[in-house]
Amino acid sequence: MQPILSVSGLKAYYQMRYFGVAREIRAVDDITLHINRDEIYGIAGESSSGKSTLIKTIARAIRPPLNVVGGSIAFDFEAGPRDLYALSEEQLSAIRWRHLSYIMQGSMNVLNPVRRIRHSFVDFAFRHMGLPMPAFLQRVEDHLAHLSLQPGILESFPHELSGGMRQRVTIALATVCRPDFIIADEPTTALDVVVQKNVLGMIRRLQQEMGASVLFVTHDMAVHANLCDRLGIMYAGRLVEEAPTRALFQRPLHPYTAHLIRSLPRIGDDTPRHGLEGRPPSLAAPPPGCRFHPRCPLAMDICKREVPPMEELESGHRVACHAALQGIAP
Amino acid sequence: MTKALLELRDVSKTYAGGGLLSRRHVAAVSGVSFSLQAEQPEVFAIIGESGSGKSSLARMVLGLSAPSQGTILFRGQDVTALRSRRDRLAFMRQVQPILQNPFEAFNPLTRVDRYLYATARNLAGASDQAAAEAAADGALQQVGLSLAELRGRFPHELSGGQLQRAAIARALIPRPALLVADEPVSMIDASLRMTIVNLFRDLRERLRVSIIYITHDLATAYTISDRIVIMRHGEIVESGNAREVLAHPQHPYSIQLKESVLSIEGAWNKETALVSSGNREGSRL
Amino acid sequence: MWNILRDLLRYNWEFAAGAILLGAVIIVAALSFISPYPPLDVYVAPPDMPPSSEHWLGTNSRGQDVFWQLTVAVRNTLLFGVVVAVISRLISLAVGLFAGYMGGSVDRMLMSVNDTFIVLPIFPILVLFYFVMRDQMSWALLALVAACLGWSYDARLIRSVALSLKTREFTTQSAFCGMNAAEIVTREHLPYVMPIVFTTTMNNMNWSIGLEVTLSVLGFTDVNTPTIGGMIYWANQHAALVSGIWWWIAAPVALVIVVFVSLFLLSLSMNEYIDPRSRLARMGSG
Numbered sequence: 001m002q003p004i005l006s007v008s009g010l011k012a013y014y015q016m017r018y019f020g021v022a023r024e025i026r027a028v029d030d031i032t033l034h035i036n037r038d039e040i041y042g043i044a045g046e047s048s049s050g051k052s053t054l055i056k057t058i059a060r061a062i063r064p065p066l067n068v069v070g071g072s073i074a075f076d077f078e079a080g081p082r083d084l085y086a087l088s089e090e091q092l093s094a095i096r097w098r099h100l101s102y103i104m105q106g107s108m109n110v111l112n113p114v115r116r117i118r119h120s121f122v123d124f125a126f127r128h129m130g131l132p133m134p135a136f137l138q139r140v141e142d143h144l145a146h147l148s149l150q151p152g153i154l155e156s157f158p159h160e161l162s163g164g165m166r167q168r169v170t171i172a173l174a175t176v177c178r179p180d181f182i183i184a185d186e187p188t189t190a191l192d193v194v195v196q197k198n199v200l201g202m203i204r205r206l207q208q209e210m211g212a213s214v215l216f217v218t219h220d221m222a223v224h225a226n227l228c229d230r231l232g233i234m235y236a237g238r239l240v241e242e243a244p245t246r247a248l249f250q251r252p253l254h255p256y257t258a259h260l261i262r263s264l265p266r267i268g269d270d271t272p273r274h275g276l277e278g279r280p281p282s283l284a285a286p287p288p289g290c291r292f293h294p295r296c297p298l299a300m301d302i303c304k305r306e307v308p309p310m311e312e313l314e315s316g317h318r319v320a321c322h323a324a325l326q327g328i329a330p
Numbered sequence: 331m332t333k334a335l336l337e338l339r340d341v342s343k344t345y346a347g348g349g350l351l352s353r354r355h356v357a358a359v360s361g362v363s364f365s366l367q368a369e370q371p372e373v374f375a376i377i378g379e380s381g382s383g384k385s386s387l388a389r390m391v392l393g394l395s396a397p398s399q400g401t402i403l404f405r406g407q408d409v410t411a412l413r414s415r416r417d418r419l420a421f422m423r424q425v426q427p428i429l430q431n432p433f434e435a436f437n438p439l440t441r442v443d444r445y446l447y448a449t450a451r452n453l454a455g456a457s458d459q460a461a462a463e464a465a466a467d468g469a470l471q472q473v474g475l476s477l478a479e480l481r482g483r484f485p486h487e488l489s490g491g492q493l494q495r496a497a498i499a500r501a502l503i504p505r506p507a508l509l510v511a512d513e514p515v516s517m518i519d520a521s522l523r524m525t526i527v528n529l530f531r532d533l534r535e536r537l538r539v540s541i542i543y544i545t546h547d548l549a550t551a552y553t554i555s556d557r558i559v560i561m562r563h564g565e566i567v568e569s570g571n572a573r574e575v576l577a578h579p580q581h582p583y584s585i586q587l588k589e590s591v592l593s594i595e596g597a598w599n600k601e602t603a604l605v606s607s608g609n610r611e612g613s614r615l
Numbered sequence: 616m617w618n619i620l621r622d623l624l625r626y627n628w629e630f631a632a633g634a635i636l637l638g639a640v641i642i643v644a645a646l647s648f649i650s651p652y653p654p655l656d657v658y659v660a661p662p663d664m665p666p667s668s669e670h671w672l673g674t675n676s677r678g679q680d681v682f683w684q685l686t687v688a689v690r691n692t693l694l695f696g697v698v699v700a701v702i703s704r705l706i707s708l709a710v711g712l713f714a715g716y717m718g719g720s721v722d723r724m725l726m727s728v729n730d731t732f733i734v735l736p737i738f739p740i741l742v743l744f745y746f747v748m749r750d751q752m753s754w755a756l757l758a759l760v761a762a763c764l765g766w767s768y769d770a771r772l773i774r775s776v777a778l779s780l781k782t783r784e785f786t787t788q789s790a791f792c793g794m795n796a797a798e799i800v801t802r803e804h805l806p807y808v809m810p811i812v813f814t815t816t817m818n819n820m821n822w823s824i825g826l827e828v829t830l831s832v833l834g835f836t837d838v839n840t841p842t843i844g845g846m847i848y849w850a851n852q853h854a855a856l857v858s859g860i861w862w863w864i865a866a867p868v869a870l871v872i873v874v875f876v877s878l879f880l881l882s883l884s885m886n887e888y889i890d891p892r893s894r895l896a897r898m899g900s901g
Contacts, residue, residue, distance in 0.1 A: 017626075046519035046520055046521060047490075047519055163380070192379035192380055192546070193379065193546070193548075193587065193590040193591055193592075194379070194586060194587065194590040196590070196592075197590045197592065200592075219519075219520060220592075221520070221594065222591075222592040222593055222594055222597075223592055225592070225593075225594040225597035226592045226596070226597040245597075246597075246598060249594055249597075256521075259521060260520055260521065261594065263520065263521070263523070263524045264520075264549070264594065265524070265527070265547075265549040265550050265552065265553040266549055266552075266593060266594075266595070267548055267549050267552045267576050267577075267588070267591065267593075268552070268576075268577060272528070273524040273527075273528070273553065274524055274525070274528070275491065275521060275522050275523060275524040275525030275526070275527075275528070276521040276522065276525075277525075278489075279488075279489030279491065279492065279522070280489065280519060280521070295521075392787075392791075394787065415795065419793055422791055422793055426791055427787060427788070427791055429784045429787060429788060430784065431784060434783060434784035434785060435784040435785055435787075435788045436785060436788070437785040437789075437803050439806045439807075440785075440802070440803065445788065445789070445792050448789075448792040448793065448794055448798075449791075449792040449793060451793075452792060452793025452794065453792070453793045497788070500788075500792070501791070
């Protein structure tokens with residue numbers, strides 16, 4: 001089956017000039033991945049790993065100084081794969097929300113704070129549904145009821161709802177048109193753990209019912225372990241490892257992934273955990289070769305010179321690491 | 331009777347809320363009591379979710395806001411009674427904060443080392459620049475850094491982990507008896523986080539400094555703390571030895587909190603998984 | 616420092632235009648020091664001469680050369696603007712930063728003083744002041760009074776920024792470094808209000824120069840000190856427009872417009888440069 005999203009060789013740089021000082025930040029540097037229909041694909045990475053830039057680029061929500069320098073992004077909704085950046089503004093707005101929607105980190109950025117929730121639904125979704133207003137509102141109420149939300153919240157203001165409730169409303173908003181592809185940017189990071197678990201469960205259930213694909217971005221490895229079907233790990237603007245979630249957690253091949261998993265503290269586990277030395281590299285002047293080599297316990301000579309290619313070592317398990325290619329386990 | 335290092339007696343904090351006509355009072359903290367002993371330094375974790383009042387509590391312990399009711403005694407002295415500058419400085423020599431976001435705790439427009447010199451001069455009796463630099467370097471060595479790495483650097487030139495360690499070093503310069511750390515690793519990247527967490531435990535052992543560690547993360551609290559309290563809506567719902575409370579929570583809220591923590595092991599356990607996710611088992615390609 | 620100026624001149628047309636205009640005005644003002652005529656003397660040239668090669672901007676009805684008169688006038692007017700701006704900036708910074716940082720009763724006290732100054736009708740007070748002082752009314756005294764009346768709006772503006780700076784974590788950390796209020800305010804908070812100080816400096820100079828011109832035109836100042844307003848005052852006294860001596864009025868008016876425009880352009884460009892966000896971006900933390 002055709003993947004719903006194919007990203008190949010994508011490069012997106014911030015290109016800036018401040019009073020004559022030119023700076024180029026390679027936030028996304030040569031990323032190739034595809035996302036299948038009916039799956040949750042997770043992207044994990046630290047701050048400045050380029051994960052936010054990647055999803056901005058995939059959503060074509062970029063503004064200067066961020067520019068796409070190379071590569072392509074193709075979505076296949078119904079009419080075969082089409083390059084997102086070749087579409088006109090009209091074609092794009094026909095796709096947005098109907099086929100491609102977003103769940104953001106701050107629900108307050110989506111919901112207008114001075115208008116009732118109902119208006120947000122009308123503003124975002126009404127023209128994509130092609131229904132008369134009473135039928136549309138009925139659909140919205142049905143959808144809310146399906147998500148265990150009272151229809152009465154349509155008449156409330158965002159500030160009257162708790163953070164968890166607001167985030168569930170934004171999820172309802174993003175899914176009311178039954179889109180094929182949903183981009184979720186740290187949707188649960190600001191939530192308390194009890195609420196977080198409910199919200200994640202809701203995202204999972206909706207995805208399965210609709211058969212949609214979700215691109216889920218967070219830095220929290222435990223969330224990825226519990227939610228995603230496949231997982232990509234980003235480091236310093238590059239994808240370093242990608243595998244089905246369980247395989248990735250049980251047998252990580254990249255030393256960075258292995259560290260991320262092992263350093264997580266666990267209740268009831270007293271073995272000491274360690275942080276990595278060094279710091280994530282500056283994307284304005286990344287180190288040559290493998291960008292992880294200055295902090296890597298397995299670093300070899302070749303790592304300082306050559307960028308490791310992304311190779312599929314096991315079925316569906318890709319990794320970009322010279323050591324892993326030689327069969328050295330992290 | 332020996333004086334406790336820190337003692338909170340029935341501390342409450344209410345904020346006036348509501349609009350012009352409807353004045354209502356919101357309790358951020360209500361009836362909190364606990365004490366830390368001077369002779370036995372410990373890592374004391376305060377666990378709570380947003381709105382539990384844990385940060386309000388930290389601000390009161392630091393003397394940044396006064397409790398509405400109850401008293402906070404530091405070595406037998408009321409923290410809110412410290413009015414004069416001399417008393418405040420004496421208090422700061424004993425109690426120091428570690429703040430949440432190191433990129434915020436250091437003014438982005440100021441060189442990082444300047445804060446260490448200022449602390450050395452004002453609180454550790456360094457009379458000239460050489461003495462201040464020596465004190466700063468000594469404290470930085472304690473956290474695995476050196477002045478040479480930091481001299482003249484701006485915050486953005488350092489990683490979050492380095493900055494937070496510099497913040498801890500700064501707090502250590504006056505050789506305090508108590509550190510109050512409010513979510514000190516929540517803004518730090520995962521690969522650097524454990525370095526900071528381990529450092530707190532290490533400091534308690536090496537420097538015999540007590541630490542109040544405020545967090546929402548049960549797993550981190552389990553890793554570093556000796557005693558914990560779990561707070562909800564401004565009240566303590568459960569307290570005790572960290573290992574015992576987190577292994578066998580008694581209060582319904584504590585139990586719910588522990589069960590909600592997502593873990594990697596739990597991800598493939600049928601009972602704890604988010605939903606029955608049949609297609610996650612195989613390698614569906 | 617020179618690099619900054621060079622970059623600003625090269626990449627910011629507002630700065631370049633403003634700097635060139637203001638530079639021209641300052642050169643004109645500096646020429647007053649080599650003026651062939653003592654500025655206060657009258658009937659040193661044939662009166663009412665139109666612009667010519669001998670008298671570039673003509674002469675006025677009091678027998679003064681308009682060009683050389685203008686050089687002294689613009690010098691005094693610019694100096695007046697600078698003095699008022701500096702004094703009133705110092706007051707508004709001190710009041711705004713301390714009120715914002717200290718909060719509580721200090722804030723309430725300073726702000727009630729501040730609000731009193733905001734509601735005071737400045738113009739009638741200055742006129743009243745002139746009638747009280749009469750012959751003691753000097754240029755310096757007027758600058759001092761204008762400065763004391765021109766700080767209150769900006770102090771409120773600075774206080775609002777200081778209030779939000781107070782809640783930033785670095786303020787807490789600075790306090791626990793043992794810094795006192797003055798150190799925190801000047802070292803930690805001052806850089807964040809500098810953009811406001813710069814824009815308000817330019818605005819304040821425009822305001823005070825406008826005030827000086829207005830008062831002088833009406834004769835409520837020491838009209839014997841040559842200023843832009845004073846020149847217009849004398850031109851009006853001699854009904855210059857009615858008798859067709861247009862250059863006597865046109866020259867000072869044109870020059871004061873140039874001053875206004877150049878100050879505005881400079882405030883625009885300096886603001887962009889000194890803004891902490893743009894500063895941080897240039898330092899490389901973007």
